[in-house]
Amino acid sequence: MSVASANLNIMIKAARIAGRSLVRDFGEVENLQVSMKGAGDFVSRADMKAEQLIRETLTEARPNYGWLGEETGGSAGTDPTRRWIVDPLDGTSNFLHGLPHWAVSIALEHKGEIVAAVVYDPVKDEMFTSEKGSGAWLNDSRIRTSGRRNMIEMLFATGVPFGGRADLPETLQDLARLMPVCAGVRRWGAASLDLAYVAAGRLDGYWERNLHAWDVAAGILLVREAGGLIDGLEEDTNPVTSGDLICANEPVFANFAKIIRD
Incomplete structure (x- = not known):
């Protein structure tokens, strides 16, 4: 900077x-x-x-x-x-x-x-x-979020629940809806870097449940200041306090959010 x-x-x-x-x-x-x-x-x-x-x-x-x-x-x-x-x-x-x-x-x-x-x-x-x-x-x-507009060209990231967590079925349902219409989904294992990569245009979007404030607080600002959109999985909620979030570049956010929230 x-x-x-x-x-x-x-x-x-x-x-x-x-x-x-x-x-x-x-x-x-x-x-x-x-x-x-x-x-x-x-x-x-x-x-x-x-x-x-x-x-x-x-x-x-x-x-x-x-x-x-x-x-x-x-x-x-x-x-x-x-x-x-x-x-x-x-x-x-x-x-x-x-x-x-x-x-x-x-x-x-x-x-x-x-x-x-x-x-x-x-x-x-x-x-x-x-x-x-x-x-x-x-x-x-x-850095700026990506300019891609077609879902089939886009790469997304999420966290896949481990250790028998109760939210695993929801994430598997998300993947079943998203993967047929995009270029791929990655599970990197570090929420802060997932968000930073969306900000840098390396990923086109990211979503996850049951996070903590320290996982996402810094990354949320990076995405917003890079021109991306970010929200809770429940519309108009604060991801820092809710622990659930979805973010993407502006052109695809509405479509991506609809698929995940469906």
Whole structure:
């Protein structure tokens, strides 16, 4: 981003610090004994350490802001209008399995609205950033949602529920309706990057259920500032609070939303 605010610069700094720590730990994952308990414990520690680094960096600069983090929960600040919303490691299962697709996600909320966002992929050194009214950026380049208009040419992403979650049947029904009319559906395993990829035009749309605020807060602003449309699966609901969302480029949003909401 050519000119960033002080807050966004602090967020970028925090994401890079956490990213360096996570990349070092990621290099150790493949050396761990293949044991879910051993590897899972290791990744949990890496996750917690990254969140601590982010919180220290942000709090040092803005001690009065509130906080909502995946690992440490929420706490009010002396400024009740602002809070950080942080996922220190989005894509934990990918990280655990040595898959190089995961990210650090940091959003700043002001009076209930996301006003600044960072999604950082340290492995690829891709820094997605946005501020309200200033567009969306990947490193130093402006990004926009795709201009595709024909569903059959479009690539979408979602999250497929795992571990016997109750929403699996709904997602399978979504896929049955969507896949015959599009170019494909991807399941990358990191919601923040799915949203960033929609903003960058790499994906044409994305939907998912049962997400948390820290999964989507930063990515929502990226999509909007890149010219995309985003809504809850229930029309006119806030995805940050509902945990359900659908987004796409403007030309296809209505058609895509109808297929998923049917």
